[in-house]
Amino acid sequence: MTGSKTFYLTTPIYYVNDVPHIGHAYTTLACDVLARFMRLDGYDVKFLTGTDEHGQKVEKSAMNAGIAPQEFTDRVSKNFRDLVSLMNFSNDDFIRTTEPRHIASVQELWRRLESAGEIYLGSYAGWYSVRDEAFYGEDELTTSPSGKKIAPTGAECEWVEEPSYFFRLSAWQDRLLEFYEQNPDFIAPAGKRNEVMAFVKSGLKDLSVSRTTFKWGIPVPGNPDHIMYVWLDALANYITAVGFPDESGEYAKYWPANLHMVGKDILRFHAVYWPAFLMAAKLAPPKRVFAHGWWTIEGQKMSKSLGNVIAPETLVNTYGLDQTRYFLLREVPFGNDGDFSHKQMVQRINGNLANDYGNLVQRSLSMIGKNCGAAVPQPGAFTEADDALLGAARNLLPIVRAEIRSQSFHKALDAIWAVIGDGNRYVDEQAPWALKKTDPARMATVLYVLAETIRHLAILTQPIMPEASAKILDQLAQGPEARGFDRLGAGGALVAGTPLPTPQGVFPRYVDEAKS
Numbered sequence: 022m023t024g025s026k027t028f029y030l031t032t033p034i035y036y037v038n039d040v041p042h043i044g045h046a047y048t049t050l051a052c053d054v055l056a057r058f059m060r061l062d063g064y065d066v067k068f069l070t071g072t073d074e075h076g077q078k079v080e081k082s083a084m085n086a087g088i089a090p091q092e093f094t095d096r097v098s099k100n101f102r103d104l105v106s107l108m109n110f111s112n113d114d115f116i117r118t119t120e121p122r123h124i125a126s127v128q129e130l131w132r133r134l135e136s137a138g139e140i141y142l143g144s145y146a147g148w149y150s151v152r153d154e155a156f157y158g159e160d161e162l163t164t165s166p167s168g169k170k171i172a173p174t175g176a177e178c179e180w181v182e183e184p185s186y187f188f189r190l191s192a193w194q195d196r197l198l199e200f201y202e203q204n205p206d207f208i209a210p211a212g213k214r215n216e217v218m219a220f221v222k223s224g225l226k227d228l229s230v231s232r233t234t235f236k237w238g239i240p241v242p243g244n245p246d247h248i249m250y251v252w253l254d255a256l257a258n259y260i261t262a263v264g265f266p267d268e269s270g271e272y273a274k275y276w277p278a279n280l281h282m283v284g285k286d287i288l289r290f291h292a293v294y295w296p297a298f299l300m301a302a303k304l305a306p307p308k309r310v311f312a313h314g315w316w317t318i319e320g321q322k323m324s325k326s327l328g329n330v331i332a333p334e335t336l337v338n339t340y341g342l343d344q345t346r347y348f349l350l351r352e353v354p355f356g357n358d359g360d361f362s363h364k365q366m367v368q369r370i371n372g373n374l375a376n377d378y379g380n381l382v383q384r385s386l387s388m389i390g391k392n393c394g395a396a397v398p399q400p401g402a403f404t405e406a407d408d409a410l411l412g413a414a415r416n417l418l419p420i421v422r423a424e425i426r427s428q429s430f431h432k433a434l435d436a437i438w439a440v441i442g443d444g445n446r447y448v449d450e451q452a453p454w455a456l457k458k459t460d461p462a463r464m465a466t467v468l469y470v471l472a473e474t475i476r477h478l479a480i481l482t483q484p485i486m487p488e489a490s491a492k493i494l495d496q497l498a499q500g501p502e503a504r505g506f507d508r509l510g511a512g513g514a515l516v517a518g519t520p521l522p523t524p525q526g527v528f529p530r531y532v533d534e535a536k537s
């Protein structure tokens with residue numbers, strides 16, 4: 022690790038009014054894969070996640086639960102920390118917006134905005150959705166049969182009229198558009214970038230950034246009757262975690278963040294409000310915001326009332342951890358909406374994992390175990406077919422790197438699975454079991470080529486499936502020091518004669534109980 026190349030990436034911080042579900046696990050998983058990838062690729066990574074604990078929504082949930090907001094948030098925030106170990110996430114920090122470090126950071130951000138003349142006191146009269154913690158214009162709303170005002174997200178809105186501080190967002194319209202033009206990769210995918218730009222072009226109104234009708238939040242410095250708007254509070258977590266307001270140390274090292282990963286529902290906050298707040302406070306905006314799609318369950322929207330909310334534990338207990346991680350990032354082109362179905366999950370487990378990857382590994386390693394004295398075989402001269410397979414494996418890194426770095430996880434996996442397919446065809450064509458009697462030296466070469474291909478595959482699948490990949494690398498006697506991407510290619514090649522442990526299956530088939 023050189024320490025000179027840094028990569029800072031963040032998940033949204035999760036509202037603690039809810040228990041974690043597959044949607045939350047998805048956002049953090051995508052970041053985890055990217056963080057692991059960048060570390061293996063030699064970067065000094067900071068990967069942040071956490072919980073969003075203030076605001077009216079959380080205050081209401083605490084009230085409904087009959088406990089004080091702080092006790093409530095302590096309890097529910099823990100569910101999100103438990104999700105970290107359940108899903109094997111490798112975050113370097115877990116921030117809670119109720120922590121003193123965050124309160125100090127948000128208040129300093131406020132002061133800087135105020136002293137730059139970007140905030141003024143006025144009064145707000147308009148619609149607010151507690152569920153979305155967002156303000157809506159009359160023109161954006163529809164009326165339900167019972168006369169309620171409904172936001173485009175389906176959330177109910179209420180009329181709010183109170184004194185409020187405003188952020189001069191309207192003044193940032195042109196500078197934001199200029200910023201998007203100059204930084205074409207700032208918002209991804211491209212379709213989402215167009216949506217955001219159209220929204221900004223349609224005109225920005227000043228944004229209400231404080232409320233006086235509830236208490237659960239960070240007081241405005243100098244006017245504690247006002248509680249800061251929960252989105253201003255929440256977004257600032259990204260700079261708190263690198264030490265803001267101290268701008269030396271981690272802030273100097275990691276800010277601006279390389280990537281904020283968000284769901285499509287919260288893109289506007291990250292791609293419009295957040296860079297405007299930062300630029301107004303004379304701080305650098307982040308480099309990129311990626312908006313991923315939403316999961317439905319067996320074709321239906323996930324909702325408590327439908328009772329179809331999937332807890333990440335259920336997936337992990339039913340299908341296995343690495344299987345779940347693999348499915349979520351392989352099934353759907355990242356950025357699109359996707360549907361979770363048991364049938365598709367089983368097909369992926371039995372097809373891609375058991376039949377393709379698992380079978381390649383298992384048959385190769387068990388032949389080596391039985392026929393090569395349980396040690397890395399000694400290869401002879403390579404044929405064209407050998408070179409083709411080794412070449413494909415050794416050329417994977419730049420392909421996979423480009424896809425992962427543009428958050429095309431599914432394409433990175435397609436590229437890896439193309440080589441798994443090549444490997445399986447190579448085994449069938451070379452038929453090492455037949456060579457055992459006719460040409461044992463050639464058999465040893467074929468098995469060496471396979472082992473070396475598998476070494477590449479297992480190093481590259483570590484970010485997605487850390488446990489399964491580690492088991493495969495154990496079986497190739499590749500210790501922790503031999504697992505970085507610097508070991509890919511001929512330089513890190515397996516050494517003939519290295520003793521290997523007894524092979525064991527890594528990707529079991531999933532059998533539906535009803536059918537077994």
Ligand code: MSP
Nearest residue numbers: 033034035036044045073255256283284285315316
């Ligand atoms: N607290 C805010 C974020 C503040 S960031 C400064 C918030 N929290 S949330 O808990 O409601 O949502 C967090 C993330 O979960 C969002 O990125 C959202 O898109 C994601 N998902 C929630 N349900 C989802 C699905 N059904 N599918 C995929 N992701 C979903 O918003």
